[in-house]
Amino acid sequence: MRQKIVAGNWKMNKNLQEGLELAKEIDKLVSGLTNDVKVILAPPFTHITEVKKAVGSKISVSSQNCAAEVSGAYTGEVSASMIKSTGAEYAIIGHSERRQYYGETDAILLKKVKLALANGLKPIFCIGEVLEERESGKHFDVVKSQIVNGVFELTAEEFKNVVLAYEPVWAIGTGKTASSDQAQEMHKFIRETVAAKYGQAVADDTSILYGGSCKASNAKELFANPDVDGGLIGGAALVAAEFLGIITAF
Numbered sequence: 682m683r684q685k686i687v688a689g690n691w692k693m694n695k696n697l698q699e700g701l702e703l704a705k706e707i708d709k710l711v712s713g714l715t716n717d718v719k720v721i722l723a724p725p726f727t728h729i730t731e732v733k734k735a736v737g738s739k740i741s742v743s744s745q746n747c748a749a750e751v752s753g754a755y756t757g758e759v760s761a762s763m764i765k766s767t768g769a770e771y772a773i774i775g776h777s778e779r780r781q782y783y784g785e786t787d788a789i790l791l792k793k794v795k796l797a798l799a800n801g802l803k804p805i806f807c808i809g810e811v812l813e814e815r816e817s818g819k820h821f822d823v824v825k826s827q828i829v830n831g832v833f834e835l836t837a838e839e840f841k842n843v844v845l846a847y848e849p850v851w852a853i854g855t856g857k858t859a860s861s862d863q864a865q866e867m868h869k870f871i872r873e874t875v876a877a878k879y880g881q882a883v884a885d886d887t888s889i890l891y892g893g894s895c896k897a898s899n900a901k902e903l904f905a906n907p908d909v910d911g912g913l914i915g916g917a918a919l920v921a922a923e924f925l926g927i928i929t930a931f
């Protein structure tokens with residue numbers, strides 16, 4: 682059975698003190714839950730070690746990125762091995778903001794995915810089309826090519842550690858969420874794409890998260906879809922009560 686996951690991507694928000702306060706607040710709310718949802722916090726690199734120490738065993742920690750090189754003279758970069766050494770278990774890779782603003786290509790992302798896996802981190806690999814691509818009917822092709830180029834070089838054993846996150850770029854931070862039908866249609870396509878490559882059993886075990894203006898008020902409808910296994914949350918992950926509302930939306 683695939684894991685239900687709600688992950689909070691804090692992006693470049695909260696200083697260390699504010700981040701710790703938020704993490705502790707979320708930890709307190711989550712510690713009382715008895716559901717089977719995996720909760721992941723993805724704070725900035727500077728906060729990961731402290732956030733990991735501040736939360737209990739019900740919460741996992743993720744980075745928002747990792748370097749495409751192993752180690753060495755890469756000023757400003759943070760390696761997968763360094764991230765793993767903090768106690769983090771996941772690394773978000775291929776977020777559309779990294780692709781758009783930092784020129785991260787499929788080839789770079791594949792290197793990052795491989796390094797994350799080699800260091801025992803589970804990649805949360807993001808895919809999703811821009812508005813223009815959806816409006817011209819290219820969204821399935823775009824998402825398929827991101828998956829094929831980003832993760833399909835992996836063996837099935839390696840791929841079993843990958844979480845996929847469908848984040849239509851036009852829905853991120855815009856308040857314009859994908860409809861429940863749009864999300865299900867794409868998630869089903871993604872699962873079929875995975876099944877064609879790695880087989881139905883692997884596809885059935887792959888968690889596919891939805892991201893883009895997901896909040897407590899729309900999470901229930903989105904998560905009710907058979908192929909939506911949770912969410913990668915931006916803005917709504919910065920408010921503990923709102924984030925809890927999403928975690929309890931299954």
Ligand code: 13P
Nearest residue numbers: 690853854893894915916
């Ligand atoms: P919002 O939830 O703010 O739209 O952001 C989604 C996202 O990009 C999560 O990675």
